[in-house]
Amino acid sequence: DAKTTQPPSMDCAEGRAANLPCNHSTISGNEYVYWYRQIHSQGPQYIIHGLKNNETNEMASLIITEDRKSSTLILPHATLRDTAVYYCIVRVANSGAGSYQLTFGKGTKLSVIP
């Protein structure tokens, strides 16, 4: 069963904020929300993760709803280089066997338009 649901594609104008939603209604209390992205023909790149508080780093912000059933990744000023497939996944962090494997769904293909 899919643990996350994301829209298949989104467009964003260059310079604007890109808001990528993710639904994870069956998330468990000890599962984190992780975001990765994959630019065409490159390896996936870790972006950010969080448990229940909003998080921000140099790449993006992660907003998690209070009930933790959905989240939004925000790229504050999208550039053409942000065009990629963005994957939202939920997994238990730092708990050993069974949590090590990354499983990507279909993700959201973000196209940043000049």
Added chain:
Amino acid sequence: DVKVTQSSRYLVKRTGEKVFLECVQDMDHENMFWYRQDPGLGLRLIYFSYDVKMKEKGDIPEGYSVSREKKERFSLILESASTNQTSMYLCASSLRLGSQQFFGPGTRLTVL
């Protein structure tokens, strides 16, 4: 920043050849992983290693073996390459099992 490098970006081999894919990470990570990525099938774990000389099978280990003689290096070996092993191969490393994984650029292998 963590840097994970892979020995080749593109590789073309013939059926039956023995193929070595090498991965090196420079952040002293305990854990290293080999995945393959195919259209429509997503990311699939082949093998991972949680320490030097230690390895565990992932979901699709058949036809592959691995070697981890040094902490920074994790090799994937295709004993006898077949056309269905044509794929993008991705290496990753992480500080702890379950923490974020950092990926290399990938090796696109074509087996003719």
